[in-house]
Amino acid sequence: MTLDTLPPHTGGAEHLARLLAQALLAGRWQPGDAFPRELDIARHFAVSRNQVRNALATLTSAGLLERTAGRGTLVREMGDWHLLDPLMSKWMTGLVNIDPQLVRAIYAFRYSAEPMVAGLAAQAALPEDLERLETAFAGMEKTAASTDLRGEHAEYDVAFHDATYRATHNLVWRQMGHLLRPSIMALVWGSQDRTGTLDDSLSRHRQVLEAIRNRDISAAESAAHEVLRRTAIDLGIVS
Amino acid sequence: MTLDTLPPHTGGAEHLARLLAQALLAGRWQPGDAFPRELDIARHFAVSRNQVRNALATLTSAGLLERTAGRGTLVREMGDWHLLDPLMSKWMTGLVNIDPQLVRAIYAFRYSAEPMVAGLAAQAALPEDLERLETAFAGMEKTAASTDLRGEHAEYDVAFHDATYRATHNLVWRQMGHLLRPSIMALVWGSQDRTGTLDDSLSRHRQVLEAIRNRDISAAESAAHEVLRRTAIDLGIVS
DNA sequence: AGTTTATTAAATGTCTGACATTTCTACAAC
DNA sequence: GTTGTAGAAATGTCAGACATTTAATAAACT
Secondary structure: OOOOOOOOOOOOHHHHHHHHHHHHHOOOOOOOOEOOOHHHHHHHHOOOHHHHHHHHHHHHHOOOEEEEOOOEEEEOOHHHOOOOOHHHHHHHOOOOOOOHHHHHHHHHHHHHHHHHHHHHHHHHOOHHHHHHHHHHHHHHHHOOOOHHHHHHHHHHHHHHHHHHHHHOOOHHHHHHHHHHHHHHHHHHHHOOOOOOHHHHHHHHHHHHHHHHHOOOHHHHHHHHHHHHHHHHHHHOOOO | OOOOOOOOOOOOHHHHHHHHHHHHHOOOOOOOOEEOOHHHHHHHHOOOHHHHHHHHHHHHHOOOEEEEOOOEEEEOOHHHOOOOOHHHHHHHOOOOOOOHHHHHHHHHHHHHHHHHHHHHHHHHOOHHHHHHHHHHHHHHHHOOOOHHHHHHHHHHHHHHHHHHHHHOOOHHHHHHHHHHHHHHHHHHHHOOOOOOHHHHHHHHHHHHHHHHHOOOHHHHHHHHHHHHHHHHHHHOOOO
16 A cells, blocks of 8 residues: 555645545555555655654554554554544544444444443433433424535534433543444435434434433433334344 | 653653653643644753654544644643543553543443443453453462562552453453553552452452353353452542 | 674654744834 | 734644653673
8 A cells, every 4th residue: 555546635734644544444544554654644644854753653542553662553443442542433433344344343332331321311400401302302403404504414413412311420431432423424324215214213212301301211321222222223234 | 730740851752751641630721721832842852843742643643632833732621621532641650640531430330330341251262361361360369468568569450450451352341451551559558558458459460360260151240340349449439 | 602792774753943924913005 | 893913922833853761682791
């Protein structure tokens, strides 16, 4: 793998980092492969070595690369990636060709965890949490009709689930919210035929909201479970 | 808060980062406070501005700081910390004065999640996973007798729980393993009277191992639950 | 022949000083 | 009062030289 097929670079070390990260996330280097040298990258994108170093430092902190003086830069395997780093979410968002293995892993996690999260939320939610949930849900309803609002709809979807994680009032669970965006965005780009499915999805979300509002723990758990089953269908994981 | 009360610096940007991170984790700056300027830090520790910048970049990537050109460096609030970043685990490990709120949050997460993790492990464990679990458990047994082996005992304890998370064979759950070390280490330094409690802890761990080996999901869940209850007692969260 | 020891090349890491950019404040002008 | 401008203060960026680590190669010595 060389740099030749990457899109051009228009400015900012941050941008360069995203560019390289997305190439890595798309699997354009194999784990264990040698990553290009600093000077080659700098020359190729016509940026200073400094920007390259900053970008590579960022990728290293996300667990994508491993650098050692004298030897060079190696690509790490997927198991070492820091999937819960918010930067990763940013990079994965809007990336069309995410490794399906990754989407499934994130989904499997949500499937096992999110019912419990909803249950915890039903225990711990405060009025402000309910407000966030309601606002997000209203947004989902409002944007459900038109197909060219589906990007906006997905944002409200993310906000709804994120509000659930936040409502646990646990610092660790709250961090997990970062995983939601890539997972839900994969949904948007992955499924074409959304006719009818949205109504179903909406009603399932409504049940989660109602259960949390009623502080009904087991109802929240099973409702979240149902939402995730719907998601699985839309992701094509089950039929 | 000034830099004056920090220990000296003996070399390496990595070391400097750990020093500053631990000061932050111990709560020596309040969220929203201004962090010292680069040049002041450089002068105080007698290092180059470069090392300071690298260290601060690391802390920023962990969510501890927020930097903006022209304004300066601000300390972020605990809710923004990237608790699941492996660097954070490193920094927290061996830190005596961790904020009790943080220890409780991590424990609460484990209490809610780990039974499910054990259940998933019972479903997905492979022979190599069982081997890891057995090795770790054997180490725990071997080091249970003497009190001056309790550091080593804690390492086997961490290894045991980490093996459980790995046995789920899910990339996301596996990341959570990083949280274990600080949580378990807090146990070591927090509890003095360990006479008799170790036997109890060991037998509960053994039941988790047996349940996973027998692929008994609900047994694994309840056994893990029991281990966590034991931990809660030792952490002083419940009596 | 095989093992150890210098030598060299190539990569990342570090230092230094100058300069660029952003942000906030204060003060002046209209 | 509002607007505009000048300046100070902080982080961000650049360029080039140099340091350090690593791996490979060649030389020297049993």
